Amino acid sequence: MSGPFGKAPLTSDIGLFLEIGVLITLLVGRYFFARKGRIAAHGYAVTVAIAMHTASVLSIMIPSFAKSADILFTDLLNPPVILTWIHIPLGVAVIVLGIYLIAEWQFRPPGATCYRRVKLMKPLWLLWILSLIMGFLIYLSIAIY
Numbered sequence: 001m002s003g004p005f006g007k008a009p010l011t012s013d014i015g016l017f018l019e020i021g022v023l024i025t026l027l028v029g030r031y032f033f034a035r036k037g038r039i040a041a042h043g044y045a046v047t048v049a050i051a052m053h054t055a056s057v058l059s060i061m062i063p064s065f066a067k068s069a070d071i072l073f074t075d076l077l078n079p080p081v082i083l084t085w086i087h088i089p090l091g092v093a094v095i096v097l098g099i100y101l102i103a104e105w106q107f108r109p110p111g112a113t114c115y116r117r118v119k120l121m122k123p124l125w126l127l128w129i130l131s132l133i134m135g136f137l138i139y140l141s142i143a144i145y
Contacts, residue, residue, distance in 0.1 A: 009142075015060035016139050018052055019132060025049040026128065043105050050098040057091065080141035087134040094131050097124045 029045030032038075065072065065084075075081050101117055101124065 009064075011060050011064065012139055012142055015056050015064075016136070018056040018060070019135060022049045022053045022056070023132060025052065026125075030125070043102070046098070047102050047106075050095070050102055053098070054095055057095065061091070080138055083134050083138050083141070087131060087138060090127055090131040090134065094124065094128050097127070 025045055026049045029042045029049065033042035033045055065088075071078070072081055072084060076085075097120065101120060104117065
């Protein structure tokens, strides 16, 4: 069944909206909480974002990958396939690093630990944005073709 945005399946549209929700949650966490010194609220916002993102990956992206495996392993010069193979390791890195930072934040006493992790948070933010852009381009390639 096609979703409301072109030829993409409804699950892809749901995934798109979930990831937009993740982006909004991250922006709120970064610009409304972290920059104003509300570190605990920032941590909770990022935790919600990682949970939403992981749910999207497990319920939509992995099943979609499994359905498209024949194309993804045979048509390697197709631009959407190339994007997918770049998107996957970026997405895995985002989830692993995000869960690591959240776990460390949750299980350490409050203090300077968060501020020392900024060196990891900035690259994670960049990886997340790159992964999001690639995911959006993959979505567009599905919706248009």
